[in-house]
Amino acid sequence: LGGWSRIDCGMTEVAASPMIARGSASEHASIPGYMTPSGKSRLPMTGGSGLMGNAVLGHIPVAPGWTVSRPYLTLSHLFESKSTEPEEGKQKIGSFPTSMQELMIIEDLLSVMIGIDGKYLKIKVTASGPGLTVKHDSSLDLSLSDMVDRMVSLCQYYVRVVRFTELRQHYEFGLVNHALCAALQELLKEYLILVAQLEYQFAASKLNLQKFWYYVQPAMHTLRALYELVEAVESSSKNGKSASRGGALLNVLHAYANAASGEQYASKLYSFLLQKSSVPYLEMLEKWIYQGVVQDPYSEFMVEERPNRPYYDDSYWEKRFLKREQHILSFLSDKEVVHKIMTTGKYEKHLYLRSTLIVSINFLF
Known part of the structure; x- marks a missing residue:
């Protein structure tokens, strides 16, 4: 990112480790x-x-x-x-x-x-x-x-x-x-x-x-920006806003990236962190949209699955898959977009269940 000062001292880059003990x-x-x-x-x-x-x-x-x-x-x-x-x-x-x-x-x-x-x-x-x-x-x-x-x-x-x-x-x-x-x-x-x-x-x-x-x-500017970010994440978590994990955490990063848009380096720094942090969430979103699968071991995704619903219940699709409002990404918060995401995943899940049922019936006969 170019935020650290690099000194031309005729040496190869060596990662200094703070793990080296200095003291008795x-x-x-x-x-x-x-x-x-x-x-x-x-x-x-x-x-x-x-x-x-x-x-x-x-x-x-x-x-x-x-x-x-x-x-x-x-x-x-x-x-x-x-x-x-x-x-x-x-x-x-x-x-x-x-x-x-x-x-x-x-x-x-x-x-x-x-x-x-x-x-x-x-x-x-x-x-x-x-x-x-x-x-x-x-x-x-x-x-x-x-x-x-x-x-x-x-x-x-x-x-x-x-x-x-x-x-x-x-x-x-x-x-x-x-x-x-x-x-x-x-x-x-x-x-x-x-x-x-x-x-x-x-x-x-x-x-x-x-x-x-x-x-x-330059390092001081970078570390100050990181310090302010982690303080904001911690304080929002203490205030009960669920901003310490999943989509809620990504919303905090997104807000910081937008707020720093007037400062080129800070905006680039926060955008870098947002891009890296969003990879697991977007992988969950991809699996949901293309396969109808909720692969969310830590309850971070916008869709919550309750697999123990009776299949023949008329409210099956409404109650098996629920929205987690706090984990909906702020740039996907449009109601129509959220509805399409929910419906697409349910449709894929329905196709999978029907194909499984057909295969089972064919196997019996």
Whole structure:
């Protein structure tokens, strides 16, 4: 999409992995999702049933245990500092020359950009919700402090989007959420490539804070747009609008793509996410129109099938296939279009049942 800054640093593109541990074993023990020696997960629980407890339907499998016991495989690796102040006994960063302070801060920023504490930049993550702050040593040079304050929002945006993908990739959130998470992970991979390139530049002594700020500005615009989107999805879900799955989620993406039509890059970004996320839904729609089949394991489609209706009931076709109003796509919401979709699928189903019945009768005789 061209939203990430690509640095000409004479290297092949390397996907920087946030799974590389930076810190001691004691620091690892404070990671959300870290499996303690007793075998109990430290993954934050949501509600009374926990993160995995939402899979209440019998046909929806529960996520495997390794998703909480191996945090570095699932990006549940964020450090939660015990304190946002520098450790006792550590030399204040202000006691170093300004040029040295700049190098120290750049090194910390490279860690903070992927949600890991630095020596002088400390992250505070709340157990629930997107709350996150990054604080720096108060003795930091004022000119450097101002630059740092501009860039630390990258950490908040990145952490929030990663948390969203971690949660929504579980089975119970459905195929549309899975497709959206896959698209978000594509964009996050590009962001990690940028971090790797910045780290290469820093190791080659070709990076200062001004260059750093120049390179990350496109990434900041992209991550801010993604952050606003995931916040909107979460808030609409909390308000009981059923916008967390299926067609309702696609309607949120469609609304954002339309609202951003005046801003070319944001519109292109949201359209990309909408295109990727709509693939599972459109496959369900295709099966319904051409075969009369409702293949919807997570209740995301606009048509709900109730197969236990008696065949000879005169209300069979009206009550076996029902509309889910909240999952009707906004750009297909015209009553005539919806009626044609419903009728076409029912017609195909009727033809299939009749052909099956005829074959059975012929077999008997």
